[in-house]
Structure formats: structure tokens, C-alpha cells
Amino acid sequence: xxxxxxxxxxxxxxxxxxxxxxxxxxxxxxxxxxxxxxxxxxxxxxxxxxxxxxxxxxxxxxxxxxxxxxxxxxxxxxxxxxxxxxxxxxxxxxxxxxxxxxxxxxxxxxxxxxxxxxxxxxxxxxxxxxxxxxxxxxxxxxxxxxxxxxxxxx
Numbered sequence: 001x002x003x004x005x006x007x008x009x010x011x012x013x014x015x016x017x018x019x020x021x022x023x024x025x026x027x028x029x030x031x032x033x034x035x036x037x038x039x040x041x042x043x044x045x046x047x048x049x050x051x052x053x054x055x056x057x058x059x060x061x062x063x064x065x066x067x068x069x070x071x072x073x074x075x076x077x078x079x080x081x082x083x084x085x086x087x088x089x090x091x092x093x094x095x096x097x098x099x100x101x102x103x104x105x106x107x108x109x110x111x112x113x114x115x116x117x118x119x120x121x122x123x124x125x126x127x128x129x130x131x132x133x134x135x136x137x138x139x140x141x142x143x144x145x146x147x148x149x150x151x152x153x154x
Contacts, residue, residue: 028109028110029080029109029110029111029112030079030080030083030104030107030109030110030111031077031078031079031080031083031100031101031104031109031111031112032077032078032079032111032112032113032114033069033071033072033074033076033077033111033112033113033114034071034074034075034076034077034113034114034115034116035069035070035071035074035113035114035115035116036071036074036116036118037051037054037070037071037118038070038071038113038115038116049129050125050127053129053132054071054072054073057072057073057098057132057135057136057139058070058071058072058073060136060139060140061098061101061102061139064139064140064142064143065101065102065105065139065142065143065146066105067101067102067105067111069101069111069113070113071113072097072098072101073094073097073098073135074097074116075097076116077097077100079100079104080109083103083104083107083109084100084103087103090138090141091138093131093134094126094127094131094134094135095131095134095135095137095138097135098135098138098139098142099138099142102139102142102146106146
């Protein structure tokens with residue numbers, strides 16, 4: 001799949017209630033992500049395996065790829081169109097967020113997190129533990145690919 005057939009100015013993964021104007025004001029910002037954890041941390045959250053998994057994957061993405069985000073797996077995103085219009089993602093599942101985060105950072109753009117209100121999902125969670133392993137594998141693959149590209153350039 002390629003995004004090249006579509007012609008928007010920005011791409012949103014979820015229709016946000018308000019699209020941040022921050023993209024229009026700062027050229028160095030390539031993507032805005034909603035941060036579900038900015039004001040909602042509760043001591044009981046540490047017992048939630050999804051919260052703990054998200055924190056672990058955030059740490060892995062920072063240590064392996066230099067992408068420092070509080071909520072790297074948030075689905076609420078606004079992205080500069082020119083950064084993804086010719087992009088062909090390798091990801092097929094939930095690991096697309098990790099690949100996208102790394103891409104935007106690798107292109108030299110900033111990812112801006114904005115606080116959003118977290119509401120628990122109605123019904124069952126979409127993610128499973130195996131999705132967490134898929135995301136971790138993507139983070140590792142992106143790190144290896146970047147390091148190999150760096151070695152070839154040097």
C-alpha cells in the first residue's frame with residue numbers, strides 16, 4: 001500500500017475533534033500525537049498490563065531509536081502529508097505507530113505530544129500480548145535498519 005494516490009495537506013489516523021494549529025506554526029514539527037498519559041497517571045495504572053507494556057515499548061523505542069515519547073502508541077495523530085505521501089510501510093499491524101514514529105524522527109522532524117483526555121475503551125481491548133511482541137520486533141528492526149544505513153553512509 002502507498003499513500004501516493006491521496007492528496008491531503010495533513011493525514012489523520014483518527015478524526016480528532018480539533019486539529020492542532022501547531023503544524024501550521026512550526027515547520028520543524030512533522031507529527032502531533034495525542035498523549036493519553038500526560039495528566040492521568042494513577043498509582044493503580046502500574047498494575048494495568050497495557051499501561052506497563054506501553055511504558056516498556058516507549059523505553060525500548062527511546063533506547064534503540066532515539067524516539068522519546070510518553071505515549072508512542074497513541075492512535076490520535078496528525079501528520080504532515082509530504083512526510084508520508086511516498087512512504088510504503090513495512091508494518092502490517094499495530095506496529096505501524098512505532099515505524100511511523102521512527103520515520104518522522106529519522107527525517108529530522110519533531111514529534112509534538114499534546115494532552116488528550118483518556119476514556120476507557122467500550123468493549124474489549126483490540127491489542128493482545130502478541131501485538132506487543134510485534135511492536136517490539138518492529139522497534140528492533142527499525143534500529144537495525146538505521147544502524148546499517150548509517151554504516152553504509154560512513
